[in-house]
Amino acid sequence: MEITKDTIKHVATLSRLAFNEEELDKFTDQMGSIINMADQLSEVDTEGVEETVQVVDRDTVFREDKPEHWQGQNRETLMANVPEKANGYIKVPVIINKDEDE
Amino acid sequence: MNYLNENIDSLNKKLASGDLSADKLAQDTVANIKDTDKKLNAWITVVDDAKPAENLDFSKSKLAGIPIAIKDNIITNGIKTTAASHMLYNYMPMYDATVVSKLKKAGATFVGKTNMDEFAMGSSTEHSYYGATHNPWNLDKVPGGSSGGSAAAVAGGQVVAALGSDTGGSIRQPAAFNGIFGIKPTYGRVSRWGLIAFGSSLDQIGVMTKRVKDSAEVLNVIAGADEHDSTVSTREVPDFTKFIGQDVKGLRVAVPKEYMEAVDGKMREVIQKQIDALKDAGAIINEVSLPHTKYVVPDYYIIASSEASSNLQRYDGIRYGYRAEDTKNLLDVYVKSRSEGFGAEVKRRIMLGSFALSAGSYDRFFRQAAKVRTLICDDFDKIFAENDVIVGPTTTEPAFGIGEEVSDPIKMYNNDILTISANLAGIPAASVPAGLVDGMPVGLQIMAKRFDEGNVFKTADFIERSNKFYEKTPTGMED
Numbered sequence: 193m194e195i196t197k198d199t200i201k202h203v204a205t206l207s208r209l210a211f212n213e214e215e216l217d218k219f220t221d222q223m224g225s226i227i228n229m230a231d232q233l234s235e236v237d238t239e240g241v242e243e244t245v246q247v248v249d250r251d252t253v254f255r256e257d258k259p260e261h262w263q264g265q266n267r268e269t270l271m272a273n274v275p276e277k278a279n280g281y282i283k284v285p286v287i288i289n290k291d292e293d294e
Numbered sequence: 295m296n297y298l299n300e301n302i303d304s305l306n307k308k309l310a311s312g313d314l315s316a317d318k319l320a321q322d323t324v325a326n327i328k329d330t331d332k333k334l335n336a337w338i339t340v341v342d343d344a345k346p347a348e349n350l351d352f353s354k355s356k357l358a359g360i361p362i363a364i365k366d367n368i369i370t371n372g373i374k375t376t377a378a379s380h381m382l383y384n385y386m387p388m389y390d391a392t393v394v395s396k397l398k399k400a401g402a403t404f405v406g407k408t409n410m411d412e413f414a415m416g417s418s419t420e421h422s423y424y425g426a427t428h429n430p431w432n433l434d435k436v437p438g439g440s441s442g443g444s445a446a447a448v449a450g451g452q453v454v455a456a457l458g459s460d461t462g463g464s465i466r467q468p469a470a471f472n473g474i475f476g477i478k479p480t481y482g483r484v485s486r487w488g489l490i491a492f493g494s495s496l497d498q499i500g501v502m503t504k505r506v507k508d509s510a511e512v513l514n515v516i517a518g519a520d521e522h523d524s525t526v527s528t529r530e531v532p533d534f535t536k537f538i539g540q541d542v543k544g545l546r547v548a549v550p551k552e553y554m555e556a557v558d559g560k561m562r563e564v565i566q567k568q569i570d571a572l573k574d575a576g577a578i579i580n581e582v583s584l585p586h587t588k589y590v591v592p593d594y595y596i597i598a599s600s601e602a603s604s605n606l607q608r609y610d611g612i613r614y615g616y617r618a619e620d621t622k623n624l625l626d627v628y629v630k631s632r633s634e635g636f637g638a639e640v641k642r643r644i645m646l647g648s649f650a651l652s653a654g655s656y657d658r659f660f661r662q663a664a665k666v667r668t669l670i671c672d673d674f675d676k677i678f679a680e681n682d683v684i685v686g687p688t689t690t691e692p693a694f695g696i697g698e699e700v701s702d703p704i705k706m707y708n709n710d711i712l713t714i715s716a717n718l719a720g721i722p723a724a725s726v727p728a729g730l731v732d733g734m735p736v737g738l739q740i741m742a743k744r745f746d747e748g749n750v751f752k753t754a755d756f757i758e759r760s761n762k763f764y765e766k767t768p769t770g771m772e773d
Contacts, residue, residue: 200645207603207648208610208625209641210633219645222703226646229704230592233662236669243664244671246495246525247481247720249744253524262389269388273614284612287624 193231195224295322296330298451298767301505302356305454309352309359316346316359320403323361327405327452333433333770336446338366338424339374340406350401356511358401363447363456366407367414368499369488370394373404377490378422379412381609381616381635391488392523393457393499393516400515408456409443412637413606414464414492416440417709420700421639428696429471430768431734435693438468444502445472449768455503455512461493462594463688463713465500466725470688470737473727473763475754476502477509480745481720482527484513485520491605493598496717504764506726506755510534513747529745537751543576545753546681552587553686553712553739561736564729565687568738571760572685572753582677582684584715586670591707593670594714596650596663602640603647609635642703671719678743683753685740687712688725692734712739722747726754727763735763 200220204211211219267280276283308314324344331337350358364370367377369387371394376382390398398404411421419427419442427442429435430450437446441458445468448456458465460478469476478500489499499516501509517531549569554562573579586593611617611631618630636644650659677684689712699705716723721744725737738757742749758764 199649203645203649203652206652207641207644208607208628208632209636209644210629219642222642223645223649225704226595226642226707227649229707230596230646230650230659230663232592233589233596233666234658236586236589236662236666238662238665238669241665241668243661244667244718245664247671247744248525249482249527249529250524255521265388272388273385275611275614275617282613285621285624285627289623 193228195220195227295319295326296451297454300454302360302454302508302511305360306352306356316350316403319359320344320346320361320405323405323453330450330452330771333428334430334446334450335425335427336409336443336450336452338376338378338407338409338443341373341404344403344405346403347398347401355400357397357515359403360455361403361405361453362397362512363406363408363444363453364394364404365410365441365444365456365458367410367459367490368394368457369490370404370407373407375407376423377413378410378424379635379637379640380423383423383616385615389488392485392520394488396516405453408447411440411442412640413490414440414459414461415602415639415643417463417467417706418700419443420696421637423637426696428770429693430770431473432693433770434695435734436471436696438471438693440464441502442468445469445474445476448472448474448502448504450771455501455508457499458502459489459497459499460717461496461598462717463710465502466688466713466723466737466739467709469502469725471693471735473735473766473768474502474504475506475509475724475726475758476500477513477724477747477750478716478722479513479517479747480722482525483517483722483745483747485523485526487520487522493601494605495601496598506751506758507535507538510538510751527745532748534747534751537748538755540752541575542572542753542756545572545577545683546580547572547577548580548582548677548681548684550582550584550587550684550686552584556690556712557687560731561687561691564731564736565738568728568757568761569685572756575756580681582681584673586666586673587711587715589666590670590714590718591711593663593666594710594718595646595707596659597667597718599643599647600650600660601647603644603651606640606644611635667718670715674715674719674721682749683740683742685738685753688737688739692731692736716741720744722750724750724754726757727761728757729761729763733769
């Protein structure tokens with residue numbers, strides 16, 4: 193299976209990652225060999241085999257949907273890791289470009 | 295305080311008799327870590343003023359006053375938790391993982407957080423934002439990974455016990471490389487609430503100690519149902535220390551031929567010696583086959599990376615963690631924060647996962663991997679219908695040199711070929727020291743059927759008693 197630079201660019205967009213040209217070349221090579229290693233799986237006959245996506249011994253577990261006061265924490269400590277905040281809210285940048293906004 | 299010749303029972307006795315105070319133990323532990331970590335770099339964060347819990351009852355809890363290391367992907371309230379990533383370089387948790395709450399209740403002392411591969415992705419602890427950890431047996435070698443910091447901390451005598459996590463061998467491979475015991479319990483035995491997610495159908499928290507019984511003591515405390523993690527089984531947790539000191543007569547031991555063929559002559563000899571000891575003690579040895587072994591590496595890297603690409607979507611620079619500067623708009627914050635915050639190996643896994651899940655690749659990669667996973671599980675079911683445990687080498691070779699494999703991802707991935715299957719099948723598996731090859735430790739892996747950690751402990755304890763590897767001192771710590 194051939195992995196092209198365009199494939200890698202597309203996957204980078206899906207992954208919300210950006211690479212410069214040099215990194216893209218390196219990644220195209222590396223990802224190509226990793227994906228080809230992974231493609232060995234197509235040799236295995238899986239006709240009629242069910243998929244395994246989890247190995248849990250319980251069915252779906254339900255709980256009541258009710259709020260609880262959690263480990264005695266207040267709003268301020270819960271917000272402590274937020275990089276930018278204003279008036280007790282998380283601040284995010286504008287969604288459209290700054291220059292377009294002006 | 296240096297723990298090379300201590301275990302939980304010996305420390306508990308000193309604490310209970312008053313020969314040693316928990317305060318002094320905490321202070322001496324931190325002082326020794328600071329001193330010896332110049333060699334090892336096993337820690338990301340050390341708690342300078344570590345203090346034991348109050349009102350300790352040494353007769354009720356074996357862990358009372360015992361300093362325990364926590365891998366840095368397990369959340370600790372008020373102690374920085376980074377998962378060895380630039381992405382979380384400033385992350386200060388405001389709650390404890392369930393395993394940490396349970397250890398606190400048992401009176402354990404928290405002295406810091408251990409180094410690891412970024413987000414637990416790696417087999418050498420070289421993929422850490424905080425630099426590589428060194429192997430206490432030879433400082434030029436890797437300690438394995440991803441729980442390499444926890445393994446080096448235990449082997450180097452910095453602590454008597456550490457928590458690790460294991461998604462594809464991240465407890466067992468470093469345990470083997472450092473000449474200690476490490477157990478990945480059954481998927482669903484220990485709560486993962488507060489474990490920074492990597493591959494959610496594979497991740498499991500476990501224990502690393504020099505002595506087998508010490509892991510049983512710690513697992514007794516951290517195992518069991520948790521309302522915050524619905525994947526944890528509600529079945530009863532046995533007292534795992536009951537399985538220590540038993541004989542192995544009649545134990546049915548399977549040896550997969552693919553595992554024995556994966557190692558060279560010197561290593562096979564050391565592993566065979568352990569199997570012979572089991573046989574001499576009356577265990578029944580059966581050669582078996584795990585026919586899908588050659589497919590477990592690709593199978594795992596597709597499944598684990600797919601789950602990782604989904605789990606790591608949350609790192610967007612908005613609510614916590616690293617946020618890039620000079621951004622134009624919201625999308626730019628996401629892309630720049632992620633591109634600058636994640637290291638190369640994490641990016642590779644996210645990319646592989648996004649690829650395997652993307653339109654046009656999903657059937658050929660992800661679904662096919664999920665089907666092959668069923669066949670791998672079936673192989674184990676067949677063996678466990680007629681056997682109690684499976685044993686073989688934990689790794690294909692002893693620890694490799696720092697810098698030797700880090701630029702070759704495929705070579706690095708193949709390190710995990712003997713450990714991955716246990717995660718895919720969700721079964722308990724451990725590594726116990728088997729001996730030395732060219733001066734470096736190698737491990738015997740022991741696997742059992744789901745929720746049968748008992749037979750793993752029983753077998754490992756027998757091996758520990760028969761080869762007494764714990765009497766050896768790591769060569770890199772002598773001077």
